[in-house]
Amino acid sequence: MYDRLLELADKSVSIDDNFAMVSGSINLFEQECPIHTDRNYIGFCLSGSGNVEINLKTITISKNDLFFIARHSIVFNKESSDDFRYVFFSISPEYMKDLLNDLRKYPPVFLANQNKPTLSLKDEEMEQLMTIFNLMWKHMEEEQNEHQRDIVKHLLCSILINIHRLADRNKNILESISRKEEMVRKFFNLVFENFKEAKDVSFYADKLCVSPKYLSSLVKKVVGQPAKECIDYCVILESKLMLRSSCTIQEISQELNFPNQSFFGKYFKKHTGMSPINYRKSYLK
Template sequence: MENKQIKRHTINDIIEILGDTPQHEGLHIHTSKNKFKEIPLAYPFRSDNYAILLVVSGRLKLQLNILKHEVQKNEIIVIVPNTFTHILEMSSELEVIGISFTMDFLIKNAFNKTEIDTLNFLIAKNTVKLVLNKEELRIFKTITNLLQEKMNVTFYYKNEIILHTFNLLMYELATIYKKEINTYKTSLSRDEELTLRFFRILEDNFKNERTVQFYANILCVTSGHLSKVLKKISGKTASKLIDEVVIIEARILLGNSSLTIAQIADQLQFSDQSFFGKYFKKNTGISPTAYRKSLV
């Protein structure tokens, strides 16, 4: 894994990087038509907002946490807040529609706590990727265009219309997700299902548990079988995947200058700073102190 700084961005940071003008508090739509000659965010980052990306043409390859995804024409990928995100490749003909919004916007202005429970595609543990058919694509574009148009002008009941239009878009996506997840569940092989369960458990336990045996025990398989399946499906062994997610979190914490290395070691549940230092250097080739200095 490359030792690049993992930056933290707010929704306003990303709007500025994309060269856009803010449209609505906590909500933004970006339409890119072959706009960029190079990747605008070519480094790993985490953002505090949701991002729903539709590839209209071309393709986009990105890493989300420890897995790589390729998004092609008429496909949508959902990125939840605080996901490690690294855009790896984008085709020259890439056209993408991106909808970014904060959790604060979602809860305070759009959905109440009861309604948000129905939007599983926004709270799913695994990365959600949807494939839109011709009619679904038409509806998505129509609502998105209307939403973007309403955010860029001043008129009576502007906020109310924006919120109801946004809610309509979310429910359209929820409908597509509901349809696809039922098909997805029935089409998973046993190895794919085991891999998915491993990633869910890893996300919840990586700070406390770093042994393959722990995850194998929960999944009721041997450690050897688990690693064999993960290698087959993801290309990496269980121990490698565990190390990668721990190192990603460590690099993010090291980017926070208010935390001492001892405090970071404690947050990641290492017995002491020395053990954390050895672990970090083994997996990155550089000490935590040297990594932190390289960020300046």
């Protein structure tokens, strides 16, 4: 079913910097250290399996799995089987925004669920999506013309609408994006861009023209955690990533804009139960 895509291992096609299609294998997926993602990724596992760490949480991607990695995630490939093969889309924030504007009737809410960023598909469901993927690839390989961009975009929209349908049937979690959910999305975008400098809910509430109390209750209603906990989560996640590097604790506290190293140490211990030094030691064991 996937012979042509398997033959394309470790190849990619793109129209511009906003959108690319990649057919990968274990070799392409190997990493020496975690990376920050600056765009969104939607992928499909064709064979084998791989254990991937997304925001310090390990998930297993297996054959026929759809997976999504959101922008601003921290990703690290831990281990993969020798026959691990996959294809994925690489989508810039600008292009994703453009797509979502065209898909208001079919909001891909599943793609925002990073607590479980995979969805298992049946053989026939996977075959249907890969048929469209294959067609998109062929159009991407053609010489650029006035119709190419629109054709590719509409085929991609077709895949996203199908993802909406499959997630709705399998998980029953999809619903229309309300104005409140849109505000929460904007909140997280602001947090990802500003958490190093701004760690108080009031900063983000001001940006969104609401009160801190309203924002915190709204975020908790939508994602299950208050706004402050979401901010702290991003700070701690970044702290842990930097503690896995060669940066000194002083450098980390400065990078994250803490008043001093002592203040950073107390903050980190409050949220993790251990000091930065002990966390680093536990990681190096």
